Amino acid sequence: MTAILETRGLTRTFGAVVAANDLNVSIGQGEIVGVIGSNGAGKTTFINMVTGYLPPSSGDILFDGQSVIGRQPREITRLGMARSFQVAQLFPKLTVLENALVSLVAAEGPRPSIFRPLDTPERRERADAIFAEFGVTRYRDALVSTVPQGARKLVDIAMALVSRPRMLLLDEPTSGVSSEEKFALMDTVIAVVRQHGVTVLFVEHDMEIVARYVTRLMAFYSGEIIADGPPRSVLGDARVQELVVGHHLDINAVLGAAA
Amino acid sequence: MSIRNFFTSRTEPALLLAAVVFAGGAWLMPAWLAFLLTLALAKALVVLGVVIQMRAGLVSFGQALFFCIGGYGVGLAAQYLGIGDAFALLALGTVAAILLALACGWLLTRYREIFYAMLTLALSMILYGVLVKSSALGSTDGFNVVPPSFLGWVPEGDARKRTMYLLTVLVAAVAAIGFHRFMISSLGRVTEAVRENEIRVDFLGISPQAVLFVNYVVAAGVSALGGGLTALASGHIDPDMAIWTTSGEFVFIAILGGTGHVAAPFIGAIVFSVIRTFAIQEAPHFWQMTLGVVLLALILFLPKGLWSLVARRSKKEAAA
Numbered sequence: 001m002t003a004i005l006e007t008r009g010l011t012r013t014f015g016a017v018v019a020a021n022d023l024n025v026s027i028g029q030g031e032i033v034g035v036i037g038s039n040g041a042g043k044t045t046f047i048n049m050v051t052g053y054l055p056p057s058s059g060d061i062l063f064d065g066q067s068v069i070g071r072q073p074r075e076i077t078r079l080g081m082a083r084s085f086q087v088a089q090l091f092p093k094l095t096v097l098e099n100a101l102v103s104l105v106a107a108e109g110p111r112p113s114i115f116r117p118l119d120t121p122e123r124r125e126r127a128d129a130i131f132a133e134f135g136v137t138r139y140r141d142a143l144v145s146t147v148p149q150g151a152r153k154l155v156d157i158a159m160a161l162v163s164r165p166r167m168l169l170l171d172e173p174t175s176g177v178s179s180e181e182k183f184a185l186m187d188t189v190i191a192v193v194r195q196h197g198v199t200v201l202f203v204e205h206d207m208e209i210v211a212r213y214v215t216r217l218m219a220f221y222s223g224e225i226i227a228d229g230p231p232r233s234v235l236g237d238a239r240v241q242e243l244v245v246g247h248h249l250d251i252n253a254v255l256g257a258a259a
Numbered sequence: 260m261s262i263r264n265f266f267t268s269r270t271e272p273a274l275l276l277a278a279v280v281f282a283g284g285a286w287l288m289p290a291w292l293a294f295l296l297t298l299a300l301a302k303a304l305v306v307l308g309v310v311i312q313m314r315a316g317l318v319s320f321g322q323a324l325f326f327c328i329g330g331y332g333v334g335l336a337a338q339y340l341g342i343g344d345a346f347a348l349l350a351l352g353t354v355a356a357i358l359l360a361l362a363c364g365w366l367l368t369r370y371r372e373i374f375y376a377m378l379t380l381a382l383s384m385i386l387y388g389v390l391v392k393s394s395a396l397g398s399t400d401g402f403n404v405v406p407p408s409f410l411g412w413v414p415e416g417d418a419r420k421r422t423m424y425l426l427t428v429l430v431a432a433v434a435a436i437g438f439h440r441f442m443i444s445s446l447g448r449v450t451e452a453v454r455e456n457e458i459r460v461d462f463l464g465i466s467p468q469a470v471l472f473v474n475y476v477v478a479a480g481v482s483a484l485g486g487g488l489t490a491l492a493s494g495h496i497d498p499d500m501a502i503w504t505t506s507g508e509f510v511f512i513a514i515l516g517g518t519g520h521v522a523a524p525f526i527g528a529i530v531f532s533v534i535r536t537f538a539i540q541e542a543p544h545f546w547q548m549t550l551g552v553v554l555l556a557l558i559l560f561l562p563k564g565l566w567s568l569v570a571r572r573s574k575k576e577a578a579a
Contacts, residue, residue, distance in 0.1 A: 091455035106463035
């Protein structure tokens with residue numbers, strides 16, 4: 001399988017703290033990869049480095065064979081790697097529609113027009129199609145600050161997907177979402193990314209979510225990857241259960257609940 | 260293209276109608292009122308520059324820099340280059356300000372919040388300091404601006420005041436429609452997104468700094484137009500055009516009018532001029548206090564400015 005994302009000896013330190021230590025990762029096109037780890041394990045640091053938000057102390061990051069070290073987040077987005085955030089990063093005083101229109105404009109090019117209005121019938125039509133795909137049509141004209149958390153997460157992810165990226169990084173997509181909503185949210189997201197053939201890497205704490213949606217799982221601990229493979233083998237690993245999950249995990253029960 | 264297709268919304272014909280009413284008043288109102296309104300509309304143009312920066316989440320405490328450059332650009336071109344045409348003078352003053360903004364913008368748009376405000380203030384005070392020390396430019400006294408011609412015609416006395424007023428109404432109308440389009444343009448709306456969440460704009464693939472840079476240069480251009488019109492109307496320029504209290508006045512008017520609509524700076528500037536004129540007439544020693552009380556009342560009762568009264572009414576009508 002051709003690697004879309006590769007990291008070589010990726011390291012990041014904050015003073016004496018090593019947040020990421022010599023990470024060597026290769027993610028193939030079309031994979032749906034989960035990342036688990038306790039707080040401070042280096043998961044978000046990894047995503048932040050890969051998306052250009054945080055410069056690594058050393059090592060290299062290759063996206064589609066091209067080094068992205070030193071590139072700004074916007075440049076990496078333009079290469080085809082988009083991300084969503086642990087806390088949905090939206091424009092709270094704009095409506096859901098306006099949020100989508102801004103992301104549509106951004107997807108058209110790095111220099112928004114000074115002459116063409118933001119709100120055009122063509123962009124509205126595209127925004128409506130996105131809302132229908134993500135099931136958030138009813139919030140279309142509401143201010144983002146008034147929309148429920150689950151819908152906000154969906155809008156956040158929808159905005160990342162507007163540019164038709166080849167890879168999507170999701171930082172805890174179900175955090176802050178009720179347990180009733182989380183599977184519906186992930187079903188929607190995974191259906192859309194599968195439809196568009198997008199490679200996905202997502203950080204998650206919820207083992208049921210991880211077991212249900214990923215084809216491969218990486219477990220982070222103290223800035224290092226301690227296990228990498230199919231969810232059954234990673235979640236069944238005694239070290240992962242001790243250091244990441246924190247308790248014994250009935251793997252059959254988890255996989256059964258997730259199925 | 261039909262007239263209906265030419266306008267992007269109901270706002271534009273309304274702005275045009277307001278301009279026609281204002282222009283029509285030129286022959287009905289006394290010359291002093293035409294002069295007062297000329298200065299108010301010129302100020303409103305500078306405030307437009309302040310407002311588009313506020314919509315991007317930045318407050319400029321130094322917009323007087325471009326007001327002054329526009330004014331001095333007009334004055335110097337008339338005096339030393341022998342240019343007499345008002346349109347050419349305004350264009351020169353505006354180009355000078357845009358060139359300066361292109362240089363300063365790269366530095367300023369790297370900063371946010373109080374740092375941006377203080378840097379804009381610092382730049383305007385540097386210009387003030389240079390002008391005060393330049394005896395060739397009249398030092399603190401400044402110098403008089405040669406009366407302009409209008410496409411070859413040189414009016415005298417009250418006719419000049421009325422012609423300047425008409426020119427200002429024309430420039431204000433074009434600027435208002437242009438800025439309405441700017442505010443609803445992709446770039447204009449992305450500036451609001453930058454105010455709301457700069458990181459997200461970056462992750463969507465747009466450089467927030469580049470957006471703010473264009474916004475800054477546009478603001479400089481319109482503010483210089485206001486300065487140029489003020490210089491032509493008053494026939495005099497001096498370093499006080501760049502002093503921080505002048506910038507403060509522009510911020511005051513921006514708060515007074517609000518930032519919600521392109522018409523707000525014009526309403527704010529006219530109301531401000533009326534309040535100040537009457538305050539000076541009725542209580543010449545306390546007029547600043549009168550303005551202070553107005554500002555305090557505004558912040559307490561109309562934090563989104565006078566325009567919020569119009570917006571509230573429109574919302575009620577839409578809901579009814």
